[in-house]
Amino acid sequence: MPGTLMAPVARLVVVAGRAAGGGTDGADSWRRSLAPEVTVGQGPEGLAGPPGGDLPRALFTTGDRVGAVLADALRADPPPSHVLLWTGDREPEEDCATAAAGRLSCPVTVLVPRAAHAPRTAAHRWRGLTGGPFTVRFLPSDCPLPAACDAGSARLIKEELQVWPA
Secondary structure (H helix, E strand, O other), X not given: OOOOOOOOOEEEEEEOXXXXXXXXXXXXXXXXXXXXXXXXXXXXHHHOXXXXXXXXXXXXXXXXXXXXXXXXXXXXXXXXOEEEEEOOOOOXXXXXXXXXXXXXOOOEEEEEEOOOHHHHHHHHHHHHHEOOOEEEEEEOOOOOOOOOOOHHHHHHHHHHHOOOOO
């Protein structure tokens, strides 16, 4: 309905490593693409959440920092409601298994670039990150994640978070 304001129903904390654009343009694209249903926080400090924030807090991270980020996420109160992991061309390393080792109970969605051959065949190895639901999603070759978020990426993220656009 035109003119209706919608309050966000989820918060996505983006903690990305070397592959992601940390600049203003990249961060703005995440905020614009996911609004109004999802608010976006950047960096590890977002895991703590804003004071009085009661929105479910999901986490987006990349494979090159996943061990440290998941360790921080496990200490967060509350822990993430969903983890979205962009793998790029990486497979899980031992620090991932040690950091999470099934201690996550939230859903985990692994986002694999369609063009990346090795991660496509190894995507199931990330399964050990959670005792909860596990999904692998293949991204189109023109997907800008993790450097930026476009309308297609936002639809996929909202779908995984079960946040339906107005």
